Amino acid sequence: MALVVKKFGGSSVATTEKMKNIVNRVLAEKGEDDNIVIVVSAMGDTTDNLLELAAEIGSDPSRRELDMLLSTGEQISIALLAMAFQEKGCPSISLTGFQAGIRTNSVYSKAKIISIDPVRIERELKAGKLVVVAGFQGITTDQDITTLGRGGSDTTAVALAGALKADVCEIYTDVDGVYSADPRVVQTAKKMSEITYNEMLEMARLGAGVMQPRSVEMGKHYNVPIHVRSTFTTQPGTIIREVYTMEEREFIIRGVAHDNNVAKVAVLGVPDKPGIAYLLFSELAKANIDVDMIVQSIRNSDQNINDIVFTVSKTEAAKTRIIVEEIAKQLGCFGVDVDENVAKVSVVGAGMLGNPGIAANMFGALGEAGINIEVISTSEISISCLVRADIVKQAVSAIHQRFFPNE
Ligand code: ADP
Ligand code: ASP
Numbered sequence: 497m498a499l500v501v502k503k504f505g506g507s508s509v510a511t512t513e514k515m516k517n518i519v520n521r522v523l524a525e526k527g528e529d530d531n532i533v534i535v536v537s538a539m540g541d542t543t544d545n546l547l548e549l550a551a552e553i554g555s556d557p558s559r560r561e562l563d564m565l566l567s568t569g570e571q572i573s574i575a576l577l578a579m580a581f582q583e584k585g586c587p588s589i590s591l592t593g594f595q596a597g598i599r600t601n602s603v604y605s606k607a608k609i610i611s612i613d614p615v616r617i618e619r620e621l622k623a624g625k626l627v628v629v630a631g632f633q634g635i636t637t638d639q640d641i642t643t644l645g646r647g648g649s650d651t652t653a654v655a656l657a658g659a660l661k662a663d664v665c666e667i668y669t670d671v672d673g674v675y676s677a678d679p680r681v682v683q684t685a686k687k688m689s690e691i692t693y694n695e696m697l698e699m700a701r702l703g704a705g706v707m708q709p710r711s712v713e714m715g716k717h718y719n720v721p722i723h724v725r726s727t728f729t730t731q732p733g734t735i736i737r738e739v740y741t742m743e744e745r746e747f748i749i750r751g752v753a754h755d756n757n758v759a760k761v762a763v764l765g766v767p768d769k770p771g772i773a774y775l776l777f778s779e780l781a782k783a784n785i786d787v788d789m790i791v792q793s794i795r796n797s798d799q800n801i802n803d804i805v806f807t808v809s810k811t812e813a814a815k816t817r818i819i820v821e822e823i824a825k826q827l828g829c830f831g832v833d834v835d836e837n838v839a840k841v842s843v844v845g846a847g848m849l850g851n852p853g854i855a856a857n858m859f860g861a862l863g864e865a866g867i868n869i870e871v872i873s874t875s876e877i878s879i880s881c882l883v884r885a886d887i888v889k890q891a892v893s894a895i896h897q898r899f900f901p902n903e
């Protein structure tokens with residue numbers, strides 16, 4: 497008897513016809529005693545369409561109301577999918593995040609799951625029902641609806657799989673696994689049969705949108721194997737787990753990721769004295785703005801002034817500008833420049849530890865392609881470069897070709 501959590505993304509449930517196909521497949525593959533929990537996203541572009549509706553009302557809507565609005569997308573999917581299972585004679589019930597016991601903090605639009613109490617799900621499974629849960633949403637202790645950030649249904653699925661001690665969490669999507677680069681950008685990208693949590697987390701954090709980063713963290717925390725596979729074909733996809741079981745551990749570089757949701761903020765002419773960086777970044781932290789690459793460069797050592805450059809997500813650029821301009825004014829800085837025409841390209845691989853030359857190779861590939869690097873940052877298992885947004889795809893292809901040359 498297996499307990500499996502299966503998550504179907506937006507393109508997999510885009511139409512009722514696609515939902516009916518999912519029902520047929522799930523029922524055909526289900527063993528008699530298997531317990532199945534299905535997590536679904538909103539249909540097709542529903543979330544984007546809801547965001548557009550909100551934008552028609554105002555440019556900076558309340559995040560609480562936005563979450564109330566966005567959570568409706570997943571509610572449509574769960575009700576229709578549960579009906580489709582019932583239509584085939586399979587007892588089924590839909591549950592919202594609240595009903596599924598998903599508690600979050602109250603950081604609207606990017607809430608974090610703080611606990612899961614899956615009693616209702618367990619009761620329904622025991623009663624012989626297939627349970628369909630709304631992805632992407634949870635509830636605060638004040639019973640306000642929250643959402644978990646774009647792509648958050650992945651996190652709902654993996655967190656539920658962990659809390660229910662499921663055998664596996666299957667992520668069904670519109671690609672048949674995790675590739676060495678986004679297969680829509682690099683046609684020659686290679687499918688991986690497995691990847692570790694740490695490398696997948698880094699790929700996801702650096703922009704590989706196939707999995708939400710939080711979901712991979714959850715998988716690692718609970719040690720649940722995650723199987724990323726296609727909704728539309730049946731061949732095996734990519735298994736994300738703690739360690740490699742096959743020869744794939746031999747790879748030094750696992751993949752190339754890119755992220756277009758980046759803005760570069762430059763604070764110019766900052767006084768060079770203790771406490772300034774703290775002042776700036778603690779204000780951003782208070783506003784729940786994640787800062788990524790940070791560089792401080794000496795502008796003029798005689799005048800004791802620096803430039804501080806950092807990146808935030810494009811979606812938080814406007815909010816960041818307001819906060820940083822205020823601080824810059826207080827400190828008498830020269831000015832603040834926010835540039836949204838940048839993107840980040842990264843190489844990821846645990847094997848790069850102790851392998852000098854990876855950075856040189858990456859910079860060489862960009863140099864030969866005539867691509868200028870604006871900011872560089874590194875972690876133990878990745879190197880990232882900021883480049884102009886309009887050439888990021890060329891940058892991804894050039895770097896991929898260097899590390900994964902076509903035979
Ligand atoms: P879903 O709606 O099923 O959650 P997403 O659009 O969120 O699907 O994620 C799937 C997409 O992730 C793919 O269509 C692909 O373009 C993109 N992607 C980015 N990087 C990778 C990668 N390294 N491997 C596979 N897919 C990737
Ligand atoms: N519907 C949400 C989104 O579009 C959550 C998800 O699809 O995972 O981001």
Ligand code: MG
Pocket residue numbers: 505647650705706707708
């Ligand atoms: Mg997704």
